[in-house]
Structures are given as structure tokens and as C-alpha cells.
Amino acid sequence: MSLPASQTDRGRLEVICGCMFAGKTAHLIARLLEARAAGFAVLAFKHALDIRYSPAALATHDHRRFEALPVRDVATIRAKAAGVRVVGIDEGQFFGEEIVTLCRDLRAAGKRVIVAGIDFNAWGCPFEPMPRLKEIAERVDVCCMPCTACGRPARYTQRIVPVESDDMVGGPGEYEPRCERCFVPLPGFPRNEPDGRA
Ligand SMILES: [Zn+2]
Numbered sequence: 001m002s003l004p005a006s007q008t009d010r011g012r013l014e015v016i017c018g019c020m021f022a023g024k025t026a027h028l029i030a031r032l033l034e035a036r037a038a039g040f041a042v043l044a045f046k047h048a049l050d051i052r053y054s055p056a057a058l059a060t061h062d063h064r065r066f067e068a069l070p071v072r073d074v075a076t077i078r079a080k081a082a083g084v085r086v087v088g089i090d091e092g093q094f095f096g097e098e099i100v101t102l103c104r105d106l107r108a109a110g111k112r113v114i115v116a117g118i119d120f121n122a123w124g125c126p127f128e129p130m131p132r133l134k135e136i137a138e139r140v141d142v143c144c145m146p147c148t149a150c151g152r153p154a155r156y157t158q159r160i161v162p163v164e165s166d167d168m169v170g171g172p173g174e175y176e177p178r179c180e181r182c183f184v185p186l187p188g189f190p191r192n193e194p195d196g197r198a
Contacts, residue, residue: 011109012112012113013107014112014115014140015114017117019120022154027116027141042086043080043086043087045069045089046070047090048072049091055070061171068088074098074099092133099133119134125185147181159186160174
């Protein structure tokens with residue numbers, strides 16, 4: 001007996017990665033708007049840590065927006081995403097290892113999952129769990145900005161002010177894009193915390 005194309009066949013994972021300020025959130029917003037315009041039920045999530053530009057929306061440094069639920073854990077995404085076909089998650093690096101299983105499960109349930117996130121931390125180390133999401137994704141896009149120092153394509157996020165607390169979330173004035181040649185890693189070992197902050 002042949003079954004019609006099942007929900008499962010349509011599931012896919014897309015990853016949008018790169019350094020800070022590389023336009024990742026703008027790409028995510030564009031894909032979510034396109035999916036909604038095509039008639040799909042879409043829901044977007046952001047980490048509650050990241051309320052720099054708007055507490056209830058994905059927002060870019062240049063003010064583009066898509067409404068998003070601020071959440072602290074993967075379980076909340078799992079519960080809320082049950083009824084939609086397309087799931088967007090911004091700042092995926094903040095959600096820790098559990099987001100890998102979540103993405104696999106949502107994909108297996110036939111959903112299109114799009115995760116944006118930074119893939120190298122300020123120490124120049126892979127910003128887990130983004131590398132693992134890249135490994136299992138059907139599509140990976142790497143966003144680059146010109147290096148602030150020399151103009152070459154930048155993959156790294158340079159911390160340009162001293163670290164004075166555990167809160168590494170920041171924006172313009174605290175970080176800038178740098179190429180591999182101009183990037184100076186923070187000294188010491190990355191602080192990888194249980195919720196994925198580094
Ligand atoms: Zn450079």
C-alpha cells in the first residue's frame with residue numbers, strides 16, 4: 001500500500017549561522033514572512049535572555065521585525081510549536097544541547113525548522129550547539145559581514161569591551177565582526193553555561 005506524502009516527508013531543518021551583525025535574523029525573518037505568505041502557520045521563538053531590541057519580536061539591528069515568543073527553555077518551544085508547520089528560532093546558541101533533539105523531533109513531525117545563531121563564540125571556539133545543528137541540517141547558510149578592521153569576510157565576533165559579568169549578550173559597541181586574521185580571542189577558557197551562554 002502506498003501512502004500519500006506524509007507529514008514526515010516534508011520536515012526539514014535549515015540553519016542560518018555567522019558572526020554577530022551578519023544579517024542572520026534578517027534572513028530568518030525573510031523566510032518566515034515568505035512561509036506565512038504561502039499560507040503556512042508560522043511561529044517564531046527567541047531566547048528570553050535576548051530582549052535587546054524588542055521583547056516580543058525578532059528584530060534586526062536595522063529594525064526589521066517578526067513577532068516572536070520569548071522563551072527560556074526548549075520544552076516551551078516543543079509545547080507551543082505543536083500546532084504549526086514552520087518554526088523559527090533565533091539565537092539558537094543560547095538554548096543548549098537540548099535544541100538538537102528538539103529540532104530532530106520537530107523535523108520528524110513534518111515541520112520546517114529554521115534556526116539562526118552564532119557559530120563561533122568570543123573565544124573563537126565553536127559555539128555549541130550550532131555546529132551540531134549544522135551537521136544535521138538539510139540546508140546551511142553562512143552569513144558574513146566585512147571585517148571591521150580590514151574588510152575581508154568576517155566569521156568571528158570580536159569582544160571590544162572588557163567582560164564585567166556573566167552576561168555576554170550584547171550589541172553594537174560591545175562586539176564587532178572580524179575576519180580570522182584580525183580576530184583576537186578573549187583570553188582564558190570559554191564559559192559554557194548550562195543554558196548555552198558562553
Ligand atoms: Zn580582518
